[in-house]
Amino acid sequence: MIGASVGSFLNVAADRVPEGRSLIRPRSYCESCRRPLASIDMVPVLSYAWLRGKCRHCKAAIPFRTVLVESATGAIFLAVFLRYGFGVDFVVLSACLSLLVLVSLIDLEHGLILDKMVFPSIVLLLLLAPFWSDIGLARTFLGDETLIASLANSYLSGLGAFLAFLIIAMINPAGMGGGDVKFAAVLGLMVGFPGILMALWISVVGGGLIAVGLILARRKSRKDSIPFGPFMAMGAAVVLIAGPDIVNWYQDLASAISGT
Ligand SMILES: [Zn+2]
Numbered sequence: 473m474i475g476a477s478v479g480s481f482l483n484v485a486a487d488r489v490p491e492g493r494s495l496i497r498p499r500s501y502c503e504s505c506r507r508p509l510a511s512i513d514m515v516p517v518l519s520y521a522w523l524r525g526k527c528r529h530c531k532a533a534i535p536f537r538t539v540l541v542e543s544a545t546g547a548i549f550l551a552v553f554l555r556y557g558f559g560v561d562f563v564v565l566s567a568c569l570s571l572l573v574l575v576s577l578i579d580l581e582h583g584l585i586l587d588k589m590v591f592p593s594i595v596l597l598l599l600l601a602p603f604w605s606d607i608g609l610a611r612t613f614l615g616d617e618t619l620i621a622s623l624a625n626s627y628l629s630g631l632g633a634f635l636a637f638l639i640i641a642m643i644n645p646a647g648m649g650g651g652d653v654k655f656a657a658v659l660g661l662m663v664g665f666p667g668i669l670m671a672l673w674i675s676v677v678g679g680g681l682i683a684v685g686l687i688l689a690r691r692k693s694r695k696d697s698i699p700f701g702p703f704m705a706m707g708a709a710v711v712l713i714a715g716p717d718i719v720n721w722y723q724d725l726a727s728a729i730s731g732t
Pocket of ligand 1 (some may be wrong): 504
């Protein structure tokens with residue numbers, strides 16, 4: 473329920489942040505008839521079902537994205553809760569994952585990763601980094617870390633991801649935007665090393681598969697560009713929620729195959 477409510481807010485933010493409008497005022501309203509929504513019409517997921525996806529007044533269709541983002545964010549928060557329980561980890565991880573959802577939404581609809589989201593995120597993550605090894609993959613690989621080690625891990629991962637994407641963008645300016653380069657720094661800071669490698673691997677494989685699927689389905693041609701930000705976000709989200717589990721699974725599999 474917390475996640476679905478945050479998802480409801482992310483929907484509003486995805487519409488308003490790119491246009492520089494206030495997140496608080498005016499209250500949510502119908503995009504069609506401009507009448508403000510009553511509280512009863514703003515219950516995540518349930519209102520959409522109750523109103524059968526239509527505005528109470530003018531019967532205009534409520535964008536399906538609304539209920540999709542609400543239920544997806546609810547599912548993400550539930551996954552974090554099941555994996556990490558309720559505490560500081562839950563709050564920090566949920567905040568990071570909410571940011572990933574918002575960046576993905578805006579990139580999908582506008583093809584932009586906004587500086588006004590990237591730069592504050594970088595500052596916040598630089599401040600959070602000392603505590604970060606408690607959450608990401610660093611713990612799985614490095615055991616109990618010192619403050620300095622986890623700081624270095626996060627900062628170097630952010631810098632490394634930034635430089636790697638900068639080089640790719642300089643070699644192929646048409647394929648990779650400046651927003652992707654800065655977003656890579658955010659993800660490096662967020663998941664640390666070696667999580668960032670797993671995150672980027674997932675995003676490249678996932679992005680490639682979806683791109684091939686879209687071309688085969690003739691929804692896109694080879695000349696169209698597909699925003700890469702959502703795939704980067706997806707890779708980081710998988711690592712944040714399930715990274716240590718994937719590593720354990722892989723190690724068990726490897727030792728089962730080698731028969732030890
Ligand atoms: Zn309406």
